[in-house]
Every structure is written in C-alpha cells, then in structure tokens.
Amino acid sequence: MYRLSLGESSSSPREAIVAKWLKAEGQVVTAGDSIVRLETGDANLELTSAVAGTVRQIAIREGLACRVGQVLCYVGDPAEPIPAVSPVNDAPTVSARASAQESKETVQTPTTIPEEALMSPDTPSSSSSPSSSPTTGPTGQVIPILMPQAGQSMEEGTVLEWKVAEGDSISEGQVILEIETDKANMDVEAVDSGRLAKIVAQAGAIVEVKVPIAYLADNDADVEAFIAGQGMAPEAPADPSPSVTRDETPVTGAKTASSVRSSGRVKASPAARKLAAQKNIDLNRVSQGSGPGGRVLTTDLASVEAAPGSSVGGQLSKMRRAIARNLLFSKQTIPHFYAKATIEAQRLYETYGRVKSGQFQCTINDFVVAACARSVREFEPFRGQFQADETIKVFPDCNIGLAVGTDEGLTVPVVLHADRLTLDALAAEIRNIVEGARRGKMANVGQGVFTITNLGMFGVESFQAIINPPESAILAVGALREDVKVENGAIKPTRLMALTLSVDHRVIDGVVAARFLARVRELLEAPEQLL
Amino acid sequence: MSTEYDITVIGAGPGGYVAALKAARMGARVAVVEKGHLGGACLNVGCIPSKALLASAELLHKIRAAGSMGVKVHGGIEFDWAKIQKRKDKVIRKLRGGIKGLLGAGDVHLMTGTATFKAAGTLTVTTSEGKEETIHTKNTIIATGSVPARVPGWPTDPQWVCTSDEALHWKALPKRLLIVGGGVIGCEFACMMHEYGVEVHVVEMLDGLLTGMESQLGDALEASFRQRGIRILTSAKVEGMTVGQTDVTVSVSGEAPLAVDKVLVAIGRRPNTEHLGLDAIGLAPDRGFLRVDDRMQTEVAGVYCIGDANGRCLLAHAASAQGEAAVQDALGRGEAFSLPIPSAVYTFPEVAAVGMTTREATEQGIPVKVGQFPIGYLGKAMAVGEEGGFARVVRHRDDNTLLGVHLIGHNATEIIEVATAMLTMKADTQALAKMVFAHPTLGEAVKEAAEDSFEAALHLPPREFAKVVAAVEEVSIQ
C-alpha cells in the first residue's frame, strides 16, 4: 500500500486545498496518471502518481486543506485492507515510515511538538517556547526482520535455530536462522546488513509470516521505542485467520534461501502473488513491475499471459467482477430508454478516405466521437448524472469515454475535453488511449460523461448498449455498410450506419434524446463541419 | 464612606477603560481601578508605541526607495533615534490624557492602585503608598491584561535579554539582535529594527512566520524579510545562551553559536491574573487565563473577564468589544458576543486577516474554495510603487458563505475593514465579488480575489494546473 502526498520542494507550497479528485476510490491508477488537483491560490497543481494500483482510500475530501507530507490517498492492491485513518485529519506525524525503494521499514520514533504552554490557543501570534522543547528521543533506524513467507500456502513458521546472537553484526546474504514450515526446513538469509539488536522470537517460537522476529538497529533504545510505538497497532493482526489481511505487509525483512534458489527474487505485492497463482502466471515473466523498486503489482499482470495449460475458469478476475457488478447495477437501477437512427454515411466515408490519405491518420470512429463531443456540449442533459439524493448534477466538461475490449474485459478510457480538440488532435488522443487501454493503462477512467461503443468493425449492424454508470448515455455504433436508400421513390446505392443511443430516462427526456441523435446525424452527414 | 458600584473594572487598558465608558454611558455607577498608566499594555507598551516606531521605520524605508520614484534625496538619509523615541512618548502622553479626559467626562470613578478580591462583590484597592480601601460592587469586570512571557532559566537582565516592554523604550539600538518568536510581535520588531540598521535574526520553532494565520501570509512575509536581509530560522529552537563580557552567545539548534548584543523574547503573553486573590471568590484560572462564556462571564456570577486575561483573542480591539459585551450583560441587556475580529500586523508589507483560515475550516470539516489576487496586478499598486502581496478570499465551497479574507500588502490593515464589514453582515461571497470598489485602489484586490474564488476574476488568466508527481511512501497497514 502506498500513501501519496504533496511532496516537499522549494517551489511547492506548504499547504494547498484539494480542489478536485480526478480518481475516485476504487479506480485504477497507472503510473503517470493525474490523480488530484490542488489549489493554492496562485500555483495550482495537478498531482500525478508514480505508482500503479487502485485508489483504496481518499484521505482528504475536496475543499479541505492538506499540508506537505500529509497523506492524500492510499493506492494499493484491491485485496489489501483499507487503512484505518480518519479521513480528514490524518496528522502528518512520522511514526513508522517505510522507505519504498528499499522495501524495508525505516522507523523514526515519534516526536511531539510541545503545546505552547503560555499562549492562548486563540491567539494569532505564534510562539516558540524553548523551555518546553520537544523530547528528542532516539531517532535511529530500526529494521524489523520478519518471518518470511516461503510459498503461497505458508501461514506460519517455527524458529528452529538462530545462527547469530543479539549484538552480532550481520551482513546481507548471511544465513541468520533456520525455520521450519509445514513443508520443509529452510535457512533464512538477511536482506539487510546491520546490528542485530533484538531477537523477539526465540527458538521454538511459532510466528505468523511477516511478523517481526528480530530487529536490526544500532541502538537498543530505538528498538524499544519502535516496539512501543507499534503497541497500538501490533505487527501481528489480532485475528490470525489466514485471510488476505495479513498478506499486505509490503515489508520483507528476510528472504528464505530456498526461495532465492527456486525463483530468483521477484519482488511482488502479496495480492499480485495471489493473482499470479490464480492465473498460473510465472512472476518471473513480468519484465518490470511498476511498483517502487520494480515491485510487481496486480495491474502489471494484466498483460501477462498465463502459462500454457492453465485454467482461468474458476474465479473471475477482479476486473471481471467489477465489470459484472457495474453492468448489473446499471441495468437494474437505470431506466434505459433507447433510440436508433440509421444515418447516411456516404459523405462520411468519402471524407474519411480523403483525410486519411491526404491529411492525418484517423478512423470513422474519430468522426463519431467528434460529433458526439460537440452534441454533448450543446445538450446539457447529456452531461448530467442522477445523484443518490435524487438531484441531477451537471458536469461542465465533455469528457468522452470509449469502450475498449481487452483480454481482461471491457474498459472505458476517457478523452478529456473532447469537444475542444481538433479532429487530428482528437484522433491522435484516441489512438493513444485505446492503445494504452489494450496495454492495461487506463486513461482518465471514471471521468467521462458519455460513452461510445463501436462494434462496427466486427460487422455488427446495430446493437443496444448498457449505460456506463454514473453516466447517463451511451451510443452504440454499428458497421458502416453499403446499402441502398429510397430517395424520392428511386433506389440509390449509398452507405449507411446505425447509431443506437441508450439514455438514463430519469435524466434525459425522450425528445431530448431524439434531438441529440438528430444533431449527431446532422454532423455526421455533413462531416466537413467536424474538420 | 462606602458606595456600592454597579460595575467595577479592574485595569484601564483598551478592554477596561472602554468597558467603564460604556457602563457610564448606560447610566451605571462605575469605578475603574488601575495600578499603572491609563491605556494598559496597548497604549504604553504595545500597539501604539510599536506603531509609532514602525511609522518612522516605514518612512525611512520609503525614503530609501525614493530614487525609484524619481525623487532625489541629497546629503544622505539619517535618522535620530532619540527623536523617534520622543515622538513616540509624546503620542503616548497625548492618548493617556485623552483617556483621562474621557473617563472624567463620563463620570467614571478612577482609582489608582492594585485591586484584589476579598469576597464576591468586595474588592480591596491598595495604593502604591500602601493605603487600602475597600469597595463594594454588584459586578466586577477583570480587565487586567497580560505581560510578556519569559523563558525560565534564561538571563533576566534586560541589558541582554528583554521583552517588548523594554525594547519599545530602548535608549540605544543594539547592533545585532536575536528575536525569539516569529509571531506578530517578533515580526513587527524584526521589520522595524532591520530598517534602523540592526542586524536581525529571528528564530521560530514552528515551520513559518505568523503561524496562526493563513500560511501563505507568513510565507510571503518571510520571503520579503529574507530578501531584505533579515535572517529567519524556522523550525529552529534556541537551546541556550550565555552572557559574556560584551555580548550574549546564543545556541540555536543546527546553527553555529551566534553572538548578539541583545535577545528579544517574543514568545507570547502571560495573563495577569496571579495576584488578584481569585481564591477568595473560588475562581481557578486555566493556565492563567480566566475562561468565560460568550457573554464574558466567568464561572462566578457577576464576575466578568475581558481582553487578554481571558485568552480568547489577544488583541486590543477584541478587549474593547468584549468590554462592551460584558457591560451590557452585567446591566441586563446582554447577548452572546460572536462578531468576527480582524487581526492586523503592522510590518511593511502589512498583513491583515479576518474570519477563518483554510486550516481552521478544514479542522471543522468545512469544504472551501479560495480565490487569490496579486496586488501587483492593480493599477494603483503600480502607480504608487507598492506591488507586493495579495488578497485571498476563502469561501464555503458549496453555499458560497464568505469565511475569511487574508491580506498581505501595503495598507492591508486598512483594507481589511471592508472584509470585516462583509463578514459581520454575514454576506455571501458573491456580494463581495459584485460590490463596486473605487478605482484605482488597493482594495480592488479583495474584489478580484472574491471573483477568483468563482474562477471569474476578470484580471487573472484562467487557472492552470502544473503537473507534479506526488510523493509516495510505502506503508504497511495493520
């Protein structure tokens, strides 16, 4: 699990206001995605994420202030438990800080700023009261050594024998103890060098995986302080049932010699390991994990194929489960209203051909997106969303989603401000996000107001699509096909394309839907307007 | 002879003397007891003397910049410290006389001496010669103010370590001065002393100046100070000091020992409630402060406490406003006092604010939207050569209520009144954005900031968002 915050830099403000979340809880973040907008009054910032994962919890609501270093949101694997923080006032204190790169905990004992003994809390003037100075306790580094997890099924291990004693200095790679698991006895190597300050699990002790068995530190006092600091939140979960809750501790203080031999050392989040096991994916085949230090996350597995002979059958992937839930929710709660129009697409076809051969790379679908974007701008109800409190919230931006089928399932990356892009820019952007989506990178997911789904390339003539909540409309685009049309009593060969609109009838009236569709038709039948 | 008063006020600072005048105006029999000079800390060792010294410093600052305005000053720029002090003293004397005149005209019985409680409704007044007098009163208003806090263990000889009380009346200026505390008083002294040629170091334990205010104000002031050559050490702590033959050596966390001529301790104020005999009426202060309700009444009926002594807001105008509220309640016409109180810092540039900070709103879970406008964009600012600073408006994100206005810049302490007016009237932020301001004025920044909070400031480019990578920390969640 990662906590994301506004970093400290000379140019960054000390405090900013969370203006807008660009990702909602539960949404997938890919490295490089924008996640939140912060306002300071002069320099406004859009924070991007350097890590991939799912937004598990937003710690600061829109409209509230955050300080440098204060956690804004947690990003992690969907299987990890949600941190127990109060959403508003997560104090930016340092208690147990893990350095992500090295995958080990660097712990600082908490320091407190003394209450200003003499000043009234209401006074606007601050004071410094050197007499009541912060109690500077030991602040050295403490690295816990954890019971390693050797294999998916291992839940606990027994310490058989320590090969080193308290006070010894140990070095990386050195075998420091022997453990017994349900399967075998194995040697455990140190991952870090340092002074073994304290052994907390003596020979014979049975310890759950990923629970500290010893600590590295220069100073014994630091260890005491560290352990004391953990008092409220013990390393060992209170409920020792083999649930996922224990799996997320991203800290691996030790590795087993055996695991090194068998697999090399692939850093992966526990959830990723679980998913990999389910899908029979060899973690070694993931070239580069997107977590810090190359740690493999579940999102990295999307593009990796299962080993031959695997059966994916049984359990649905997270993504498929989410899709299933979403579709069911949509069909069950949104009163869908459908309207279909078949447009004459001869000119569209010709314009497309001309542009593509002489101007820029584009597809028929790009024209459809452009026509829809413009119509969405013109028809406010198409930017509205039905709220739980039975009001309709209208969004200003014409962000258009595109349904993209991937092997993992359906995803809807979004083009922001599609109405403001020229057709060539729009085409490039669409290419970009669609390719991204096929590679598992989801652009601006969840920010759309309208979705377009196109099965024309498969020869589907027309179909009705299910609205992608919380949006209120989706357009299903059929194949552009050669056909005949009766015009003034005469049969004329031409090209036709069927457009089927589904709208949330609570938000969009039938007449409005019809007008919208007419407008889209008007634009597509005279596509020069879109250039 | 013993009269019974309706109200007796202890202390004649801005809280006490205003309360006494108000009580007299409302027809009460009123006495005010003062052990020192009329006007309290504000007039004698606070607001007024500091503003007088700052005014001379600011003029000096302006004259030094005269060249940029096309004005030539021949023969060098000098100042006469003794004369600056004299002018300040004259202002103080004049105002003291004014208060005395007002109290006399208002038929307030002024007693000189120290008041202590003997019992509820009975006070003893002891004069400096040791004469005692007992007075009986239906209501008592404690307006005894505060004194500068000192740090236990530090030298107390004012030749080396002083507080604002002494520093305002220095006969000679130190060459090197270390100011402990970057709050209002510390900043005002840093600003003026620097202008008078003193080498100034400010040590603040928290992470910025003026930390109780909107953080951007302190940041901007800090930048302005640093640029002028005032040394600011934030998140730093004075760990100790030793007095030598000719100077004081101060050790500051993370810094080489620093030799200075004087140390000014500006870490806050301590309420003046120790020797009042509060035991006699069963009142126990909380860290020295006498906690009161919104009508300024203490836990003992008929005993009120206003101003610095109750710790609600350590500002002169707060003391006065509370004084009036207490009197009204004592005379049976009270209501809860809840008006917004502006705060003002008289550095140059000036800093002023009223209402909530974004931080306070966040602590109360109120979602906000801010608008900000740089003063330098205004025609008036350029014309008068005062381009620093900005106005910042904080409003409720959803219902537009005006929550706070925060200013830094020339004349900010005057401009803030417009915001206070709107806030007092509980205006909607749209009203502030719509209000017509005279042009060209610096106050226009407030209007523009209000507009900007709706992303509608006409003189600002549309907002842009610079992309920054978020800091990432891996955590384990139990």
Ligand SMILES: Cc1cc2nc3c(=O)[nH]c(=O)nc-3n(C[C@H](O)[C@H](O)[C@H](O)COP(=O)(O)OP(=O)(O)OC[C@H]3O[C@@H](n4cnc5c(N)ncnc54)[C@H](O)[C@@H]3O)c2cc1C
């Ligand atoms: C350097 C400095 C600058 C400041 N600048 C500003 C500013 O610009 N603006 C602002 O709003 N505020 C400013 N302040 C704060 C302001 O001075 C105080 O908030 C204000 O004086 C408080 O008023 P008061 O009536 O509560 O108490 P005080 O002004 O402290 O008055 C209390 C009076 O009570 C008397 N007294 C105490 N005990 C007894 C007793 N037992 N019997 C009889 N008399 C007694 C004291 O002698 C004193 O005269 C400044 C303060 C300082 C130190």
